[in-house]
Amino acid sequence: MTSGEVAPLPLIPRLRAKLVRALGPTALFLKGFAKHPVMVGALVxxxxxxxxxxxxxVDWEQCRLFVEYGPGVGTFSRPVLQRMRRDARLVVIDTNAEFIGYLSRTIVDPRFSAVHASASDxxxxxxxHGFEHADYVLSxxxxxxxxxxxxxxxxxxxHRVLRSGGAFLVYQYTARARALMRRWFDRIDEGYEPINIPPCVISWGWKD
Ligand SMILES: C[S@@+](CC[C@H](N)C(=O)[O-])C[C@H]1O[C@@H](n2cnc3c(N)ncnc32)[C@H](O)[C@@H]1O
Known part of the structure; x- marks a missing residue:
């Protein structure tokens, strides 16, 4: 091989890269789960x-800033952008650098920012991003x-970052998040979605 040539990837990483390309975001999500099962917490x-x-x-007319924690490969981020006003902003925060890199490359929308950090920040x-409060936070x-x-x-x-009248929207596979929410949110609407893998507990905590 001459100095200008690039060495080919060994067979297994090459096959893995091919599979990721063929399956798209679902494969990237699976790969994220395989690498960090505890942090990602879901298979699909x-x-x-x-x-x-x-x-x-969500009252989209009243929403100027929507924040999402743990967007993964953007399963919610894209539908949020479809519903949002043209002058609103969506800021997503994830601790997985690969997911943030993928979202920054594939979602080309001036209303969108992807931040590699923890939700606690x-x-x-x-x-x-120039805001005092968020209207909605999704987790x-x-x-x-x-x-x-x-x-x-x-x-x-x-709770501190939400404006009065704003809401924290949470979906999870157990009721753990709802139990944590009770200390901060007086009013919580409860829901359950069976058509999800696994079925999912939904909570909407309102800041009155
Ligand atoms: C169950 S996945 C959610 C995926 C996606 N939102 C969906 O609906 O399919 C959880 C996500 O939370 C991220 N995550 C875990 N801990 C986090 C933290 N402290 N701050 C921000 N994101 C975190 C993981 O990297 C992962 O992308």
Whole structure:
């Protein structure tokens, strides 16, 4: 091989790269799960039914800043952008650098920003985008497997960052997140979506 040539990838990584390309975002999500099962917390992205259900309570006319925690490969981010006003902003926050890289490359929309950070940094991130408060915060975080104390930290920061009348929209496979939410949100609407893998507990916590 001459110095200008690039060495071919060995067979297994080459096959893996081919599979990721062929399957697209679902493969990237699976790969993310295989690498960081505790942090990702789910084998496949949320179902269309879950997305429609969770977003059904959003008043899009009143929404200027929508924040999403744990977007993964953008299963919710794209439907949120489809529903959002033209002058609104969507800021997504994920601890997985590969997911953030993928979202930044594939979602080309001036209303969209993808930030590689933890949801507990939400207040600084909202301020860095020029806002005092968020209208809605959506979470797909695996609260059951977050390190001790981080769930409460995220709940407290989310409650502070929301405007009065705003809401925290949470979907999870157990009721753990709802139990954590009760300390911060007086009014919680409850839902359940069976057509999801696995079926999903939905909570809408309102900041009155
Ligand atoms: C169950 S996946 C949700 C995927 C996607 N939203 C969906 O509906 O299919 C959980 C996501 O939370 C991210 N995550 C885990 N801990 C986090 C944290 N402290 N802050 C932000 N994102 C986090 C993971 O990297 C992963 O992308």
């Amino acid at each position: 992205p949320s179902s269309r039914r879950t997305i429609d259900r969770v977003l059904s309570k 939400v207040e600084a991130i909202v301020a860095a 797909g975080l695996p609260f059951t497997t977050l390190p001790p104390g981080v769930g409460q930290e995220i709940m407290a920061a989310t």
